[in-house]
Amino acid sequence: MSEKIDFYYDIVSPYSYLAAVQLAELEKKTGAEVTWRPIFLGGLFKEIGNKAPLSLESKKRYMFSEDLPRLARYYQVPYTFPEVFPTNTLKVQRALAALPATERPALSLQLFDLYWGQGQDLGQPEVALEALGTKIAGLADEEVAKTALKDFTAEAISRGAFGAPTLIWKDKIYFGSDRIHLLEADLLSS
Template structure:
């Protein structure tokens, strides 16, 4: 019997998507996770949303404190990048250009560099050094640009308004803090 498919929509710039990616192993044995890089800025534009830390000034310091608590709780490093928020269009295109089987490991590598070490993965020289020239060249193709648009439109079309967003059988779960509900549903299925 095959496992249900959970679509995981994320952007490397999203710190809560980093937390979700670090926790995604909690779905092992319950679902097949399909990593779907999207452009968070495109999702925000399409839905009229903004990042949580930009709507109310007091949220930014709280968000970083909250993220530090989550990282300590789950036991992984967190270093807020000086380049936050970075323009991740090219980063997300690189992820869309990679072979599907490589996307999870490559995403984790980029998350660990950006959120774990605080380095700017959106810098073209840094990104090229991390992924290689061939993948960078492929990322600028019309096919890859279309794939990123399709993923972004898919999350918006499903009712998504930010990242991370999980989709199971058309039902949306928003935020890493809702993984427990998704897990509960999968266990009961």
């Protein structure tokens, strides 16, 4: 039986994007199975009293002009600073939460690419509709989607998450896109 990892993420998080693009390789190398669990990062921050890392201007400048472009080059993925940041990802996160777990990775990667790769504003209804498709976009307004996203967010908080991306294996937290190699090493040595 393969090891199980829960991946808590929000499309608005650039480091969630950089973690997401590493997960297929992690599964391939370790045989582990990653379950993608969308959360609403704004709701998580509000609930636990955390703040986005952008409150410090020098950190914000470094993050967007140096760190993220450098990491995108390293992982060989596109990076374009989004038209609007942060944007409201509530609709897309609800839609992802309403989908079966097996459908989340492919659509999430597409959404990450639109927002962080191409810089499109997923908070705009027409962009979200085009990205999600009418059927999936319609899910976002259903009560089941709202409840699912709230539940995933509450679950992440109850397990100790304080931001995104958070990966959890055997109740151990691996926070950030730069901790996946540590998770891989731990999986391979277990």
